[in-house]
Structures are given as structure tokens and as C-alpha cells.
Amino acid sequence: MSYTSYILAFQLCLILGSYGCYCQDTLTRETEHLKAYLKANTSDVANGGPLFLNILRNWKEVNYIFPSGSFSCCLSSEWIIPSFSLAVLSPKESDNKIIQSQIVSFYFKLFDNLKDHEVIKKSMESIKEDIFVKFFNSNLTKMDDFQNLTRISVDDRLVQRKAVSELSNVLNFLSPKSNLKKRKRSQTLFRGRRASKY
The missing domain is CATH 1.20.5 (Single alpha-helices involved in coiled-coils or other helix-helix interfaces)
Structure with a gap:
């Protein structure tokens, strides 16, 4: 490879790296906007403990290991909004996907319930897009099937x-x-x- 190729490869790495930071920054900003709108940072929200954190920790601590990068979160106070990615799953990882899918299902139901709130619509769409990319591996058919399952009465x-x-x-x-x-x-x-x- 010539020096030009190395320089171009280095520039591509920088661009892709900065894009990842930009996306995470956008996701953090949208999550904070959603928290502010729903007043999720007030002290009464912490009453009764976290909704999902203990479950995720229990499944991780007992005998399950999350693959590196399997979920990232925006942590503020004691609450998270998880985002997930798919990989080749071992039995333990597939067990984690069961819990993660229930949590993702909850967030989809929450966003569906809040869909008429124009102020937070963009934030919810950004977060749903991140879940789509990370949890459903950008597969629209899988996401549609998943959402249809959550709607079955x-x-x-x-x-x-x-x-x-x-x-x-x-x-x-x-x-x-x-x-x-x-x-x-x-x-x-x-x-x-x-x-x-x-």
C-alpha cells in the first residue's frame, strides 16, 4: 500500500469514529429531552427502585454474560434507556435476548402510548431508530414482526x-x-x- 492509501484509510477511520460519537451524542441529547419532558429526573421516580436495571444486573451477575457492546445505555440518576445489538448468540446470550426483547417491547408500547405528544416525537423516533439498528440489526421485517407480536390481544x-x-x-x-x-x-x-x- 502506498502512503496515500494509508492516509485515506486513516481519514476514513477518523470520519467513522467521529460519526459514532455524533450518533451517541444525538441519542444522549434525545434521551435527555425525553426525560425532561416526562420529568423523569425528579426524586419520586426513584421510589420503589429501578424498573429494568436490577433485572439486567441479575441476569448478568448470576450466570449470564452480556457480550461486549451488547447494550449501551444513557445513564442518568438510576434509570437507563438501553439499546442493543445482535451478534451470533450462545445459549446464555440468547437467554439475555429474551429479557432484552421484553424491555424493548415495553419501550415500543411506551412510545406508542406517547405518539400524540408532538414535542417529544423526534426524540422517540431517534431512540426507536437506534433500537432498530442495534437490536433488530437494521432488519425492518424483524422489527415489524416484533411490533405485531406486541400488539396481539x-x-x-x-x-x-x-x-x-x-x-x-x-x-x-x-x-x-x-x-x-x-x-x-x-x-x-x-x-x-x-x-x-x-
Whole structure:
């Protein structure tokens, strides 16, 4: 590589690094705007302890490890608004995704409930966009499916009947045996490829 290539690569790194700082700064600003509008920094908000922090800590401390960069947060006082990213998941990480998905679901319901408040609309959209990029890996279909699941009414009798009708298929899909077969199959394929190289 020539010196020009090194200089261009260095400039690209600087631009991308500053863009990441800018995005985090924007997210922090929008989160603070949302907190100010909802008066989330007053002392009465801390009554009863945090809503999600203890749960996230318990799942992390007991026997679960968050992958580095799995969530970042805007921490002020005792409250956070988490944002997540997807990676290849180990069993422990996928367990964390269950808890994280419930928290993300709560925030989507909260934002949906506050959608008529024009003053904070831009802030909520910025935060939702960050969740979209980090938690759903910029996959619009996954986000739409997730939001549709959160809107399903458990009280609807037809929904109950459909859910029970699909229950055995869902349980089979969730079964660790199917994941084990997939893992064994991929290991066999990998070993076959590795053996053929030698």
C-alpha cells in the first residue's frame, strides 16, 4: 500500500469514529429531552427502585454474560434507556435476548402510548431508530414482526384458539433438539470442509 492509501484509510477511520460519537451524542441529547419532558429526573421516580436495571444486573451477575457492546445505555440518576445489538448468540446470550426483547417491547408500547405528544416525537423516533439498528440489526421485517407480536390481544377468544392450535408446532420449533441437530450438521459440514483442505 502506498502512503496515500494509508492516509485515506486513516481519514476514513477518523470520519467513522467521529460519526459514532455524533450518533451517541444525538441519542444522549434525545434521551435527555425525553426525560425532561416526562420529568423523569425528579426524586419520586426513584421510589420503589429501578424498573429494568436490577433485572439486567441479575441476569448478568448470576450466570449470564452480556457480550461486549451488547447494550449501551444513557445513564442518568438510576434509570437507563438501553439499546442493543445482535451478534451470533450462545445459549446464555440468547437467554439475555429474551429479557432484552421484553424491555424493548415495553419501550415500543411506551412510545406508542406517547405518539400524540408532538414535542417529544423526534426524540422517540431517534431512540426507536437506534433500537432498530442495534437490536433488530437494521432488519425492518424483524422489527415489524416484533411490533405485531406486541400488539396481539391476549383477551381475544379467536387469538387464544389460534395460539393453542399452533402451540405444539411452536414448542417443536423452540425445542433444543432441533438446535442441536442444526449445530451437529454445521459441525459435520465444517469438519468435512476442513478435512478436504488437507
